[in-house]
Amino acid sequence: MKRRHLLASAALGLGLAFGGAANAQMDSVKACFVYVGTIGDGGWTQAHHASVTKAQEHFGDKVQFQWQESVPEGADSERVLTQMALGGCNIIFTTSFGYMDPTNAVAAKFPNVKFEHATGFKREHPNVGIYNARFYEGRAIEGLIAGRMTKSNKIGYIASFPIPEVIMGINSYFHNAKKVNPDVELSVVWAFTWLDPAKEADAAKALLDQGVDVIAAHTDSTAPLAEIAKSGGNAIGFGQASDMEDYKPTPRVTSIIDDWSPYYIRQIQAVMDGTWVSEDTWDGIKDGTVGIGEFTGLPDEVKAEAEGMRDAIAAGTYHPFTGPINKQDGSAWLAEGQTAPDGDLLGMGFYVEGITGDIPK
Incomplete structure (x- = not known):
C-alpha cells in the first residue's frame, strides 16, 4: 500500500527526538522527487507535481529539479532512490506511503543526502524527515x-x-x-x-x-x-x-x-542554508497545505x-x-x-x- 501515516503518540515522541547534524551552506541544490503515479493522474501525484512546479518558479536556476513518475513501491523504488543519490541529488522527496522502508534503507547508505518521506512514520536516521497533511x-x-x-x-x-x-x-x-x-x-x-x-x-x-x-x-x-x-x-x-x-x-x-509547495520550498531552502533538520511535520488548513x-x-x-x-x-x-x-x-x-x-x-x-x-x- 502506498503513502499515508500510521504514527502513534509514542512513535511521534521518539521521532521528534531525532535532530539532523549541522550542515554546510550550499550555493546550488539538486532536489529530486519520486512519484507513485503520473503527473497527469488528476489527483495525488498531480498535486505533488503542481507543488514542485511552484517550487521551481520560486527558486529559478538556483535549484535543479528532477523527478521520476510511476515508480512502484518496494524494490523498484529502492533502486530509483539509489540512482538519485548517486546522481547528485542533495534532497530526495518520496511521495508515497509505501516508500517508507526503502527511504530509510537508502538513507542509511547515503548519510550526506537528505530524505523526506510523505505520510510515513519511520525516521530511523538523522537524514530522514517526514511530512504529512491534516486531511x-x-x-x-x-x-x-x-x-x-x-x-x-x-x-x-x-x-x-x-x-x-x-x-x-x-x-x-x-x-x-x-x-x-x-x-x-x-x-x-x-x-x-x-x-x-x-x-x-x-x-x-x-x-x-x-x-x-x-x-x-x-x-x-x-x-x-x-x-x-x-x-x-x-x-x-x-x-x-x-x-x-x-x-x-x-x-x-x-x-x-493538497499544496505541498510551502513545505518543499522551506525544506529545500533549509538544505541551501545548512539548517535542515530531521523533523515530523503535520500541517493543515491554517498552514495552506490542506x-x-x-x-x-x-x-x-x-x-x-x-x-x-x-x-x-x-x-x-x-x-x-x-x-x-x-x-x-x-x-x-x-x-x-x-x-x-x-x-x-x-x-x-x-x-x-x-x-x-x-x-x-
Missing part, C-alpha cells in the same frame, strides 16, 4: 456538506486501505455529518487501492446502487466523480488531492487540494456554513474531533469539549459510534 480537517467540511445535502440520509465513502489516515478521514466525515443531520447513515466501500480508476468507478456505482447520494473518496483518480456524473441523478461528490475542476459546478461541490476548493452547486446557507467551518478550523477555534465522542462499541473516547490528541489520531484504528461494519484487517 481529516477537509473531511469534516465534506461531512458537514454531506449531512446538509443528502436527501436519502445515505452518504458514502470510498476508502483505500485501512490505515489511520483513512480511518480518521472516515470518522471525521461521518461525525461532522451526524452533528448536522442525526439521521445520516454511512456506507463504506473498501477499494484496496489508491489509484485504479476501474475499481474506484465500481465502488462509486455500488454506493449509488444503495441509494447513497453524497460520496467522498479517499482514492486518487477522478473516476468516482465521473461515475456520479454518468449516473444522471442528483448525487454529489468531492475533488480529492486536486481540485478536479472539470466536474464543477456539480457533482464536484468542493475539494480537498486547501479547500471553491464551493459550487450548494445553497447559499450550506456554502456559508461550510465556509464558516473552514475558517474556524484555520483559526483554531474548531477541531473536527471535539467531544463528546464515543467509539463504535459505545465506550467513551472524548469527553464533552475535549479534542482529540494528535497521537490518538495518528494511531487511529477504530470507528466512532454510529458507523456500522468492521474495519478490514
Whole structure:
C-alpha cells in the first residue's frame, strides 16, 4: 500500500527526538522527487507535481529539479532512490506511503543526502524527515456538506486501505455529518487501492446502487466523480488531492487540494542554508497545505456554513474531533469539549459510534 501515516503518540515522541547534524551552506541544490503515479493522474501525484512546479518558479536556476513518475513501491523504488543519490541529488522527496522502508534503507547508505518521506512514520536516521497533511480537517467540511445535502440520509465513502489516515478521514466525515443531520447513515466501500480508476468507478456505482447520494473518496483518480456524473441523478461528490475542476459546478461541490509547495520550498531552502533538520511535520488548513476548493452547486446557507467551518478550523477555534465522542462499541473516547490528541489520531484504528461494519484487517 502506498503513502499515508500510521504514527502513534509514542512513535511521534521518539521521532521528534531525532535532530539532523549541522550542515554546510550550499550555493546550488539538486532536489529530486519520486512519484507513485503520473503527473497527469488528476489527483495525488498531480498535486505533488503542481507543488514542485511552484517550487521551481520560486527558486529559478538556483535549484535543479528532477523527478521520476510511476515508480512502484518496494524494490523498484529502492533502486530509483539509489540512482538519485548517486546522481547528485542533495534532497530526495518520496511521495508515497509505501516508500517508507526503502527511504530509510537508502538513507542509511547515503548519510550526506537528505530524505523526506510523505505520510510515513519511520525516521530511523538523522537524514530522514517526514511530512504529512491534516486531511481529516477537509473531511469534516465534506461531512458537514454531506449531512446538509443528502436527501436519502445515505452518504458514502470510498476508502483505500485501512490505515489511520483513512480511518480518521472516515470518522471525521461521518461525525461532522451526524452533528448536522442525526439521521445520516454511512456506507463504506473498501477499494484496496489508491489509484485504479476501474475499481474506484465500481465502488462509486455500488454506493449509488444503495441509494447513497453524497460520496467522498479517499482514492486518487477522478473516476468516482465521473461515475456520479454518468449516473444522471442528483448525487454529489468531492475533488480529492486536486481540485478536479472539470466536474464543477456539480457533482464536484468542493475539494480537498493538497499544496505541498510551502513545505518543499522551506525544506529545500533549509538544505541551501545548512539548517535542515530531521523533523515530523503535520500541517493543515491554517498552514495552506490542506486547501479547500471553491464551493459550487450548494445553497447559499450550506456554502456559508461550510465556509464558516473552514475558517474556524484555520483559526483554531474548531477541531473536527471535539467531544463528546464515543467509539463504535459505545465506550467513551472524548469527553464533552475535549479534542482529540494528535497521537490518538495518528494511531487511529477504530470507528466512532454510529458507523456500522468492521474495519478490514
